[in-house]
Amino acid sequence: MRDLEPLSVSEPLVEHTQLARDVESAKHYGRAARSPRTRLEYARDWAQFTRYCERVCLVSFPAEPQTVAAYLASLAGKLKATTIQRRAAAIAFQHRQNGLAPPTAHPLVADVLAGITREHGIAPRRKAALTVELLREALAVIDDGTLRGIRNRAILLLGFAAALRRSEIVALNVEDLEFDERGLTLYIRRSKTDQDGQGAGIAIPLAPEACICAVVAVRQWLAHAQIEADLAGPLFRSFALPRGRNAPLVLQARRLPAGDVARIVQKAVVIAGLEGDFAAHSLRAGFITSAAVRGVAEVNIQRVSRHKSTEVLRAYVRHATRFDEAPLTEILQMRKRHH
Numbered sequence: 001m002r003d004l005e006p007l008s009v010s011e012p013l014v015e016h017t018q019l020a021r022d023v024e025s026a027k028h029y030g031r032a033a034r035s036p037r038t039r040l041e042y043a044r045d046w047a048q049f050t051r052y053c054e055r056v057c058l059v060s061f062p063a064e065p066q067t068v069a070a071y072l073a074s075l076a077g078k079l080k081a082t083t084i085q086r087r088a089a090a091i092a093f094q095h096r097q098n099g100l101a102p103p104t105a106h107p108l109v110a111d112v113l114a115g116i117t118r119e120h121g122i123a124p125r126r127k128a129a130l131t132v133e134l135l136r137e138a139l140a141v142i143d144d145g146t147l148r149g150i151r152n153r154a155i156l157l158l159g160f161a162a163a164l165r166r167s168e169i170v171a172l173n174v175e176d177l178e179f180d181e182r183g184l185t186l187y188i189r190r191s192k193t194d195q196d197g198q199g200a201g202i203a204i205p206l207a208p209e210a211c212i213c214a215v216v217a218v219r220q221w222l223a224h225a226q227i228e229a230d231l232a233g234p235l236f237r238s239f240a241l242p243r244g245r246n247a248p249l250v251l252q253a254r255r256l257p258a259g260d261v262a263r264i265v266q267k268a269v270v271i272a273g274l275e276g277d278f279a280a281h282s283l284r285a286g287f288i289t290s291a292a293v294r295g296v297a298e299v300n301i302q303r304v305s306r307h308k309s310t311e312v313l314r315a316y317v318r319h320a321t322r323f324d325e326a327p328l329t330e331i332l333q334m335r336k337r338h339h
Contacts, residue, residue, distance in 0.1 A: 048087065049071060062103070075087065129289040130283055147249065154220065157217040159280070164188075165284060170236060173232060175231075183204050184214070188202065237251055266279065289320040293324075
């Protein structure tokens with residue numbers, strides 16, 4: 001008698017189950033093509049568009065090119081041209097995700113976007129650079145006697161020393177730090193210009209003065225916050241609000257929100273009496289500006305700033321050195337020598 005074959009799932013069912021898993025996997029990788037921040041911004045932008053359509057009694061999906069053109073035109077002069085371009089990208093993304101041709105590809109929409117860009121421009125609003133001289137003044141008003149002050153000092157100094165974006169500052173984990181006798185190597189796992197996660201290591205040498213040394217500040221933060229250097233987890237963390245009037249702040253395990261970096265910078269510069277439009281990006285701009293005015297080679301600045309485009313970096317350098325060897329100065333000095 002022939003042996004009975006073991007019971008097995010039918011081949012079509014196996015194939016169907018595998019296909020379902022493959023489809024889910026494809027969706028997962030499709031979502032991973034864009035950063036979580038981009039997907040969040042697109043979701044917010046799409047919500048803005050749908051609210052506009054509801055308000056003017058138009059259909060948001062699928063959207064007609066005329067609807068999109070009218071919506072984008074309504075934003076002109078109110079939002080930056082780059083923000084309007086992102087709004088258009090969000091509308092296109094929503095349609096592509098549902099297998100439809102994006103209405104933004106229509107010549108009408110393209111012409112409206114081009115007209116907005118031409119009339120309003122896309123030049124970024126440059127934040128004031130927190131140069132090393134200004135950074136010293138901002139650090140002088142931070143209360144080193146509190147745990148929050150020790151954390152804020154470490155954030156300012158590390159953000160400056162490694163030319164970090166605010167998203168990079170709050171994304172840092174304890175395991176991204178490597179100390180040795182020369183200083184600190186900081187490993188950036190992912191950034192705005194490195195969405196594929198190739199990573200980068202930034203060398204932060206010990207500074208001659210402890211008061212301006214990022215390495216010392218980070219070590220002090222780890223020690224006072226009782227964060228073990230060999231453990232994992234967020235480097236910079238939030239504090240819980242005190243329950244009572246005299247109750248101390250409680251350090252939490254959760255990561256510091258990116259928006260708090262800007263508030264830390266702005267509070268310090270206000271107390272220090274510094275004038276200018278400062279934000280979290282002022283730390284990164286301050287490093288590049290300070291390096292440029294001291295004649296540091298572009299290639300060495302780029303090793304820290306990690307700019308993909310040399311032209312973007314040179315825009316910072318040109319701004320920082322715009323008074324150096326100015327033709328008018330040469331002209332006036334020449335006139336003075338002749339007299």
